[in-house]
Amino acid sequence: MVFSRLISQSRGFATSALRRGGDHGCPPPGDNLPFSINNRYKLTVYFILFFGSGLTVPFYAIRHQLLKK
Template sequence: MLGQAVRRFATSAVRSSHYAEGPGKNMPFNSDNKWRLLGTMVVFFGAGFLFPFIVVRHQILKT
């Protein structure tokens, strides 16, 4: 009884969703403009790469 209600709700929730389908449409960022995507990726990964070096430099200059 409960299983049927859950199944009915799940199928109705899937049918009522109106999201675009296709490659790149389920990502949280826009991938249509390749240069903007490149800039976003450089900033995102570059910040994560540079952070330890900045912290070490700060600690060295602190003493």
């Protein structure tokens, strides 16, 4: 009984928060990011460089260890 009351209260809170809307002083999505998401090609290059650099580091580390004398 207590559990069902708690669930109904949390549901009521969530729906009231959603009904208020998000246009009251909230920035648009992506406005608080340190890079622009408007140019999709530039964003793709950033993603490739970021994730690609993380994937190449272990291979260069192995190569360095194997080439050490």
